[in-house]
Amino acid sequence: DQQVKQNSPSLSVQEGRISILNCDYTNSMFDYFLWYKKYPAEGPTFLISISSIKDKNEDGRFTVFLNKSAKHLSLHIVPSQPGDSAVYFCAAIIYGSSNTGKLIFGQGTTLQVKP
Amino acid sequence: DVKVTQSSRYLVKRTGEKVFLECVQDMDHENMFWYRQDPGLGLRLIYFSYDVKMKEKGDIPEGYSVSREKKERFSLILESASTNQTSMYLCASIERGLAKNIQYFGAGTRLSVL
Numbered sequence: 745d746q747q748v749k750q751n752s753p754s755l756s757v758q759e760g761r762i763s764i765l766n767c768d769y770t771n772s773m774f775d776y777f778l779w780y781k782k783y784p785a786e787g788p789t790f791l792i793s794i795s796s797i798k799d800k801n802e803d804g805r806f807t808v809f810l811n812k813s814a815k816h817l818s819l820h821i822v823p824s825q826p827g828d829s830a831v832y833f834c835a836a837i838i839y840g841s842s843n844t845g846k847l848i849f850g851q852g853t854t855l856q857v858k859p
Numbered sequence: 860d861v862k863v864t865q866s867s868r869y870l871v872k873r874t875g876e877k878v879f880l881e882c883v884q885d886m887d888h889e890n891m892f893w894y895r896q897d898p899g900l901g902l903r904l905i906y907f908s909y910d911v912k913m914k915e916k917g918d919i920p921e922g923y924s925v926s927r928e929k930k931e932r933f934s935l936i937l938e939s940a941s942t943n944q945t946s947m948y949l950c951a952s953i954e955r956g957l958a959k960n961i962q963y964f965g966a967g968t969r970l971s972v973l
Contacts, residue, residue, distance in 0.1 A: 748901075750901075753899070776960050778960065778961070780964075785868075785966070785967070786966055786967070787863070787949055787951075787964030787965050787966045787967050788902070788949070788964045789964070790961045790962075790963075793960060793961070833901060833902065835902075837960055840915070844890050844907060844909045844915070845890075845953065845960055846892075846904060846907065846917070847892075847902075847904070847951075847962055848904075849894075849901040849902040849903070850901050851899055851900060851901040852901050
């Protein structure tokens with residue numbers, strides 16, 4: 745059962761325009777969400793996060809929006825640049841008995857930004 | 860800067876071989892994780908460790924085991940490799956604590972089992 749879903753496998757946008765990547769989740773107990781970016785042949789790198797008690801977090805060109813009632817979050821990249829072309833993973837954190845935060849990832853969305 | 864190093868970038872092994880994937884982190888993090896990444900499935904947690912000699916199963920532990928003898932090193936073991944274990948394997952680490960949420964990843968090991 746996929747608790748975190750990214751239903752769009754790919755997205756293509758023009759340089760300078762907005763990229764919107766979407767993510768849905770099913771578990772209302774998640775209390776923290778993150779976006780990771782991954783280039784081919786590299787490990788994922790942290791991009792931006794949001795706590796479940798907030799509805800927006802902004803960092804430069806990147807903004808994450810959280811709609812708890814819809815169990816939906818989105819990542820906005822404005823303006824998009826060719827260097828943003830990568831696979832983007834949405835992830836949620838859940839804490840277990842050892843107080844270790846486990847990340848549950850979506851399937852990923854491949855973003856292509858065309859010059 | 861946190862550094863998570865995976866010993867091999869590419870590995871080719873034969874079915875039935877015992878395979879060791881090694882991961883080392885240099886930030887004294889208590890928690891370490893092993894994931895595999897497959898197209899259309901995202902990253903799935905195999906095992907994690909929250910302290911030396913401590914381990915917990917993730918979502919897909921079957922066919923794998925782990926070893927954490929030293930804090931900085933976390934090994935993933937495929938006792939008898941099978942073709943369905945061909946994948947990209949990613950190691951990650953994070954500090955202990957509820958406020959610590961960002962996992963740092965290694966570059967990955969692409970394993971092919973023939």
